[in-house]
Amino acid sequence: MxxxxxxxxxxxxxxxxxxxxxxxxxxxxxxxxxxxxxxxxxxxxxxxxxxxxxxxxxxxxxxxxxxxxxxxxxxxxxxxxxxxxxxxGLRRTHDPTMLDASIAMLPMLTRADAIAHINERVARLEAELVHQAKWREHPDRDIPEHVRDQAELWAGHARTELEWAKRLSKRLSEGAYTMADDPGSWRTAPDPLQMRF
Structure with a gap:
């Protein structure tokens, strides 16, 4: 929802x-x-x-x-x-639908705010990958092999998402997109309800 x-x-x-x-x-x-x-x-x-x-x-x-x-x-x-x-949506991992919606509405944030929350996502993904790597090195003997393969799949997704998030943070730092604090954004454009004709 x-x-x-x-x-x-x-x-x-x-x-x-x-x-x-x-x-x-x-x-x-x-x-x-x-x-x-x-x-x-x-x-x-x-x-x-x-x-x-x-x-x-x-x-x-x-x-x-x-x-x-x-x-x-x-x-x-x-x-x-x-x-x-x-x-x-930017900082929460394991919710691709919310991430997609957040990216669709990314210009609602200021540039610094967007970068900060994307970087928080990066830190969370890095921590999760470290935890996953430790678990894969010493898996519980009771865990079936196919479940360990499933963990490999998740780790692959997480590595891809991590690289994507780092690139997005870099692009934002370099000025990509019109963000909420940029000229021409939704915050800097005149509010049609306040305009007098």
Whole structure:
């Protein structure tokens, strides 16, 4: 649910406000049903739950020759929740769906914040690999051989993820992406709700 919540809040925020159908369409364009395992019904549930929790506001709008539609906008509390979810997804290992959602919303963090949480992930992966290596050197005799092979598979995944995380941290340090504290980011762009015409 956290990945769905993060992506739904993030899409609404980055859109400046969106209807449920817009959120669903955007996530389908991102193919989130594959990498985040999001079902269409869970999108609408996440929108309603986030509104009930004060993370979104709801604004009824007349539909185009149809029923009323609800426009959702992210609240300040919702923006804070997005940032916390991205941080958590970056540092938490063994949750690839949440990692994918966090990478999709990475520009919600400042550059230093993103680097710090990715580096925390690096440290956790390194510690887990050390622990795994010790276990493989002296496995419990009662553990079947195929389970030890499974541990080798996990270690391979972890090594690949570790190298990827180090590269991402380096790229961010070198200025990749427009992050929350960069000119042109969601934080530095004028808020359409505050603009006067």
């Amino acid at each position: 956290s990945a769905t919540k993060l992506l739904v809040l993030g899409i609404v925020h980055l859109s400046g406000g969106a209807h449920g159908y817009q959120v669903r369409s955007e996530l389908q364009n991102w193919r989130a049903e594959i990498w985040a395992k999001i079902k269409p019904g869970s999108i609408y549930h996440a929108l309603k739950k986030a509104a009930a929790d004060g993370l979104l506001t709801e604004h009824a709008e007349p539909g185009n020759s149809g029923p009323e539609r609800v426009l959702y906008r992210v609240t300040a509390q919702g923006r804070d929740e997005i940032v916390e979810l991205v941080r958590d």
